[in-house]
Amino acid sequence: MSELQSMIFETADRIFADHVTHDLIAKSEAGEAPHDLWRDLTFAGLPKALCSEAAGGIGGTWSDVFGIIKAAGARAVPLPLGEIMAAHWLAEQAGLAVPEDAIAVFAAASGPEPGVTVQISLESSLPTHLVAWDEAARTLSLAVLKEADSPRSIAGARQLSLHITDQEIIEIAPLDLPGMSPLALGAMLRAAQMAGAMEAALRLSVDYVNERVQFGRPIGKFQAIQQQLAMMSGHVAAAARAAQVAFETNSAFDIACAKLIAGEAAEVVTDVAHQVHGAIGFTYEYQLQFLTRRLWSWGSEFGATAYWAERVGGATLATGPDAVWSAITENRLVL
Amino acid sequence: MAKTSALMAGRWERSSEATMSADFFQFQPFNLPPEAEALRADVRDFVARELKDRPLSELGQTWSGSDPEFSRKMGAKGWIGMIWPKRYGGHERSSFERYVVLEEMLAADAPVGAHWVADRQSGPLLLRFGTEEQRQEHLPAIARGERFFCIGMSEPNSGSDLASVRTKAERVAGGYKVNGRKIWTSGAHRAHFMIATLRTQSDPEDRHGGLTQFLVDLKTPGIHISPIEDLSRRSHFNEVLFEDVFLPETARVGNEGDGWTQVTSELAFERSGPERFLSCYPLFRELIREIGPEGDRLQRIAIGRLTARLVTLRRMSISVAGMLNEGANPALEASVVKDQGAMYEQSLPNIARALVELVPTVEGQSPYQEILGTLLQAVPSFSLRGGTREILRGIIARGLGLR
Numbered sequence: 001m002s003e004l005q006s007m008i009f010e011t012a013d014r015i016f017a018d019h020v021t022h023d024l025i026a027k028s029e030a031g032e033a034p035h036d037l038w039r040d041l042t043f044a045g046l047p048k049a050l051c052s053e054a055a056g057g058i059g060g061t062w063s064d065v066f067g068i069i070k071a072a073g074a075r076a077v078p079l080p081l082g083e084i085m086a087a088h089w090l091a092e093q094a095g096l097a098v099p100e101d102a103i104a105v106f107a108a109a110s111g112p113e114p115g116v117t118v119q120i121s122l123e124s125s126l127p128t129h130l131v132a133w134d135e136a137a138r139t140l141s142l143a144v145l146k147e148a149d150s151p152r153s154i155a156g157a158r159q160l161s162l163h164i165t166d167q168e169i170i171e172i173a174p175l176d177l178p179g180m181s182p183l184a185l186g187a188m189l190r191a192a193q194m195a196g197a198m199e200a201a202l203r204l205s206v207d208y209v210n211e212r213v214q215f216g217r218p219i220g221k222f223q224a225i226q227q228q229l230a231m232m233s234g235h236v237a238a239a240a241r242a243a244q245v246a247f248e249t250n251s252a253f254d255i256a257c258a259k260l261i262a263g264e265a266a267e268v269v270t271d272v273a274h275q276v277h278g279a280i281g282f283t284y285e286y287q288l289q290f291l292t293r294r295l296w297s298w299g300s301e302f303g304a305t306a307y308w309a310e311r312v313g314g315a316t317l318a319t320g321p322d323a324v325w326s327a328i329t330e331n332r333l334v335l
Numbered sequence: 336m337a338k339t340s341a342l343m344a345g346r347w348e349r350s351s352e353a354t355m356s357a358d359f360f361q362f363q364p365f366n367l368p369p370e371a372e373a374l375r376a377d378v379r380d381f382v383a384r385e386l387k388d389r390p391l392s393e394l395g396q397t398w399s400g401s402d403p404e405f406s407r408k409m410g411a412k413g414w415i416g417m418i419w420p421k422r423y424g425g426h427e428r429s430s431f432e433r434y435v436v437l438e439e440m441l442a443a444d445a446p447v448g449a450h451w452v453a454d455r456q457s458g459p460l461l462l463r464f465g466t467e468e469q470r471q472e473h474l475p476a477i478a479r480g481e482r483f484f485c486i487g488m489s490e491p492n493s494g495s496d497l498a499s500v501r502t503k504a505e506r507v508a509g510g511y512k513v514n515g516r517k518i519w520t521s522g523a524h525r526a527h528f529m530i531a532t533l534r535t536q537s538d539p540e541d542r543h544g545g546l547t548q549f550l551v552d553l554k555t556p557g558i559h560i561s562p563i564e565d566l567s568r569r570s571h572f573n574e575v576l577f578e579d580v581f582l583p584e585t586a587r588v589g590n591e592g593d594g595w596t597q598v599t600s601e602l603a604f605e606r607s608g609p610e611r612f613l614s615c616y617p618l619f620r621e622l623i624r625e626i627g628p629e630g631d632r633l634q635r636i637a638i639g640r641l642t643a644r645l646v647t648l649r650r651m652s653i654s655v656a657g658m659l660n661e662g663a664n665p666a667l668e669a670s671v672v673k674d675q676g677a678m679y680e681q682s683l684p685n686i687a688r689a690l691v692e693l694v695p696t697v698e699g700q701s702p703y704q705e706i707l708g709t710l711l712q713a714v715p716s717f718s719l720r721g722g723t724r725e726i727l728r729g730i731i732a733r734g735l736g737l738r
Contacts, residue, residue: 226728226732229732237651238651311639314629314635315642328642
C-alpha cells in the first residue's frame with residue numbers, strides 16, 4: 001500500500017472498528033440511521049476521498065480506496081460508503097454541486113425524459129440525495145431522495161424503484177465516462193465489499209473452529225474441517241485478487257471478472273462458513289449472518305454472476321480461438 | 336459454557352480491533368514488466384514455426400509431452416536456465432522473462448516435458464545446495480537442453496508421507512551403496528539423471544533428519560527402470576529399482592540429513608507456476624473454436640466463467656512470481672494457486688462436454704476431440720502430482736492458523 005492508501009485505510013478502519021457493533025448493524029437493519037458513524041466518516045473527509053483537493057477531497061484514486069470498500073464489507077458497515085464516494089466522484093466530473101449537508105448516493109438511472117427512473121438497493125435510511133447516472137442519456141442528475149414504500153433485501157437494504165420528476169431534480173449535467181457504466185461502477189463496489197465479507201467470514205470461521213471443542217479437542221484439529229476451510233480460502237484469495245485488479249484498472253472487463261468471481265466464491269464461502277459454524281452460525285445473535293446475508297444479497301446486485309459471465313463469455317467467443325491468448329496477455333479483452 | 340463463550344466471541348464489539356479486515360494472503364499486485372513482454376513475439380514465432388503440422392496424437396500433453404529435439408532448440412534460444420548465472424550456462428534473465436516463455440510454451444501446447452523438471456527444479460536445487468563441481472558439470476548441459484532430470488521421491492510405501500522413504504544409502508568406502516525402489520518417477524525412462532531423496536539414517540524418532548539428496552547417474556550399474564503404463568496406456572512414469580548401486584561421495588547434494596529441508600524448499604517453487612492452470616489451455620482454445628463466435632446463452636455463461644477464472648489464476652500466479660523474484664517465500668499463496676488451478680483444470684473437460692456434443696477420441700477425429708480425449712484421462716493426476724490435494728490443503732490449513 002502507498003502512504004496515502006495506508007493513511008486513509010487506517011483512518012477508515014479505525015472508525016469502523018469504533019462504531020460498527022452488533023447493535024449498530026441490528027438497529028440499522030431495523031431502519032435506524034447510524035448518525036455517529038456518519039459524523040466521524042465525514043469529519044475524516046472519507047465521503048470525498050475521490051474528489052480533488054480543490055473540490056474539498058483527498059484526491060484519491062479507486063485503487064487508493066479499495067482497502068476501505070473491502071473493509072466496509074468485512075465489517076458489514078451499515079451505510080453505502082462506496083455509493084456515497086461514487087456520488088461525489090461523479091458529481092465533480094459532471095460539475096454538479098452537491099449541497100454541503102446532503103448525504104448523496106450514486107444510482108443507476110434510465111429515462112424517460114424529463115424524469116428519471118432509478119433502481120437502487122439502499123442500505124441505511126441515512127441518504128438524503130441521489131446522484132443518478134443515466135448512461136444512455138449521458139446525464140447526471142442531482143435529486144432529493146424522497147421517501148417511498150419499498151421492499152427490503154435479505155440484507156435489510158431498501159429496494160427502491162423511483163421515478164424522479166422535476167420536483168425532486170435539483171440539477172442535471174452532461175456526463176460521459178468512456179469505458180465505465182453505472183452498472184459496472186456498482187459491480188466494482190460490490191466485488192470489493194464481497195471480497196471483504198468473505199475474508200471476514202474466513203477469519204470468523206478459523207477463529208471459531210480453533211475455539212469450539214468437541215470430542216475433546218478444537219474442531220479445527222479435524223482434517224474434515226481443515227480441508228473445507230483450506231479449499232474455501234482459495235476462493236477468498238481469488239475474489240480478493242480479482243477485485244483488487246478491478247480497482248486498479250477500472251476496466252469493464254476486469255470489473256465483470258471480479259463481480260463474477262466474487263459471486264462464484266460467495267457460493268462456496270457461505271456454504272462452508274455456515275457448515276463449520278454449526279447451529280450457532282445460524283442465529284441472528286452471532287455475527288456470521290451479517291456477512292453471509294450481505295454476500296447473498298450483493299451477489300444479485302449490479303448484475304448477478306450469470307449476467308457478467310455471459311458478457312465475459314460473449315467477449316471471449318467474439319475474440320475467437322486464435323486471438324484469445326494474446327488478448328489475455330495484452331489485457332485486450334473488452335466487453 | 337463453550338456455547339456461551341463462542342457466542343460472545345461471535346459478536347462485533349468495540350474490542351474486536353482491526354483483525355476483521357486483516358488479510359490472510361499477500362497477493363501483491365505485480366504486472367509483467369516490458370522487457371518480459373518483449374520476449375513474447377519471439378517465442379510465438381518460434382512455436383508457430385516449430386510446431387506446425389504436429390500429429391493429432393501429440394496434442395494436449397503440454398509439459399507431459401517430451402521432445403528432446405525441441406528442448407535442444409529451446410536451449411539454443413536461451414530459454415532454459417534463463418535466470419541462472421552466465422558462468423553456469425544460464426542467461427541471467429529475470430524470473431518474469433522466464434514466466435513469459437513458460438506460459439507461451441504451455442498456451443501453444445509445446446512439448447516441453449523433456450527438460451521441464453531440470454529447468455524448474457533440479458537446476459535450481461543444484462544452484463542452491465550443489466557443489467561447485469556439480470554445478471559446472473550439470474547446469475550448462477541442462478541449459479543447452481541436452482541433459483534431462485527426474486525426481487526420485489515417492490516409493491511403493493511412501494507417497495504423501497514422504498518422510499517415510501526407506502530406500503537406503505549406506506556409507507561404504509568412497510561413497511554410498513543404495514538399495515530400494517522409487518515409483519511414479521515421471522520421465523525416468525528418458526532422463527539422464529535423478530535427484531533422489533534417500534535414507535542415510537534410520538532413527539524412528541527423527542524421520543526428517545535421516546534424509547539426504549543424491550544426484551544419481553541413471554546409467555550406473557544396478558539401476559533398473561521399468562515404465563508403468565498410465566490409464567491411457569501412455570508411459571510417463573516409472574518404477575526405478577536400486578540394487579547395490581554405488582554412488583560416489585561426490586553424488587551427494589548438500590549435507591547428510593538436510594534432505595527434508597531441501598525437498599521442502601523445492602516444492603514451494605514447484606507449486607505456483609503457469610503449468611498449474613495452463614495445462615488445459617489447448618482444450619479451452621479448441622472449445623471456443625467448436626462453439627463459434629457467438630454461442631448460445633448457456634455457452635456464453637460457461638465460457639465467461641472459465642475466462643474469468645483463467646484470467647484471475649494467471650494474475651495470482653504472476654503475483655507469486657513477483658514475490659519469489661523479490662526473495663519472499665509465498666509458500667501459502669503458491670499452494671493456493673495450485674489448489675485453485677487444479678480445480679479449474681479438472682472442471683474444464685466436463686464443462687466442455689456439457690457445451691459441445693462431441694465424443695472424446697484418441698485416434699484423431701479433430702483437434703478438439705483429441706485434446707478432450709487426452710485431457711479427460713489426464714486431469715485426475717493434476718491433484719496428485721506435486722503434492723496431493725489433501726496434502727496441499729493441509730499446508731494451507733496450517734497457514735490459516737489451523738492444526
